[in-house]
Amino acid sequence: GESVGLHLPTLSVQEGDNSIINCAYSNSASDYFIWYKQESGKGPQFIIDIRSNMDKRQGQRVTVLLNKTVKHLSLQIAATQPGDSAVYFCAEKNAGGGADGLTFGKGTHLIIQP
Amino acid sequence: EPEVTQTPSHQVTQMGQEVILRCVPISNHLYFYWYRQILGQKVEFLVSFYNNEISEKSEIFDDQFSVERPDGSNFTLKIRSTKLEDSAMYFCASTPRDLNGSPLHFGNGTRLTVT
Numbered sequence: 186g187e188s189v190g191l192h193l194p195t196l197s198v199q200e201g202d203n204s205i206i207n208c209a210y211s212n213s214a215s216d217y218f219i220w221y222k223q224e225s226g227k228g229p230q231f232i233i234d235i236r237s238n239m240d241k242r243q244g245q246r247v248t249v250l251l252n253k254t255v256k257h258l259s260l261q262i263a264a265t266q267p268g269d270s271a272v273y274f275c276a277e278k279n280a281g282g283g284a285d286g287l288t289f290g291k292g293t294h295l296i297i298q299p
Numbered sequence: 300e301p302e303v304t305q306t307p308s309h310q311v312t313q314m315g316q317e318v319i320l321r322c323v324p325i326s327n328h329l330y331f332y333w334y335r336q337i338l339g340q341k342v343e344f345l346v347s348f349y350n351n352e353i354s355e356k357s358e359i360f361d362d363q364f365s366v367e368r369p370d371g372s373n374f375t376l377k378i379r380s381t382k383l384e385d386s387a388m389y390f391c392a393s394t395p396r397d398l399n400g401s402p403l404h405f406g407n408g409t410r411l412t413v414t
Contacts, residue, residue: 219402228303228390228405229342274342286332286344286355287403 197296204265206293208258208275215277219287220249220260223272232260232273262295270297301325303406305391311412312381320376320409322391331374332392332403333366335359342390348374349397381413 198204210218216237221229235242235249235258242249248261258275272294276287304323312318324331333345347354348366365377374393378385388410392403 221405226407228392228407229403231402231404234402276342286334286347286357288344289342291341 194291195294195296197298198265199298200267201264204262204269204295206260206262206273206275206295208260208290210256210258210275210277212277212279212288213253213256214279215288217278218249218251218258219276219278220247220258221274221276221289223274223292225271229274265295265297267297267299270295303391303393303404305389305406305409307409308407309410309412311414314383314413315380318378318381318411320378320389320391320411322374322376322406323372324374324391324393325395325404326372328393328395328404330354330394330397331366331368332394333376334390334392334405335387336390336408337387345376345389378411381411383413386411386413 219234220232222232223229233244233247233249235251240251246263250259262269272292274289274292276289278287306321331348334342336342344357346356346360346366363379367375388408390405390408392405394401
């Protein structure tokens with residue numbers, strides 16, 4: 186069936202380095218994608234989103250890239266800080282409008298090494 | 300910054316008991332959601348709610364589950380007869396518009412433990 190998944194369950198990077206978290210999706214009908222960050226004991230926190238009519242979007246220290254040809258989504262975090270340590274989820278929404286739910290990937294645990 | 304708030308933060312209940320999880324969405328939001336996350340697994344969609352009725356629900360949201368907006372601020376999830384497999388984090392979320400317009404804003408969740 187259709188699914189959203191992450192390539193790596195754990196990613197460890199040195200503080201100050203850039204990190205890239207990847208996500209594969211298989212539903213070609215998805216038209217909206219979101220990255221969430223989840224710290225221990227907290228709910229998912231919105232980081233950045235992108236619509237299917239775009240291939241890149243930048244925020245503060247974060248960039249999301251969307252490659253619809255290979256159904257791939259990535260989150261780049263520049264100059265990582267200790268506070269970036271968390272689990273990162275990608276989520277997709279199928280085209281169709283309305284208030285239907287997002288489909289989440291399993292998550293990548295980003296660990297920032299001092 | 301406005302937040303989605305959830306109470307209680309942790310609920311322990313015995314199998315077969317009813318539980319009500321409470322949420323106060325962000326005040327000007329119109330769409331409300333419940334998601335759950337079993338330990339170590341994905342965040343899963345349960346139900347969406349708009350204009351005082353359910354918009355969509357997943358296969359997980361069976362007859363044991365119900366949602367209600369009893370007043371202008373609270374949004375509740377009731378599980379009538381809890382099962383061990385209902386143990387999970389339950390997240391409430393809200394958006395000012397539907398998901399084509401804005402991302403979900405989540406609360407910090409209620410950890411439900413069914414013994």
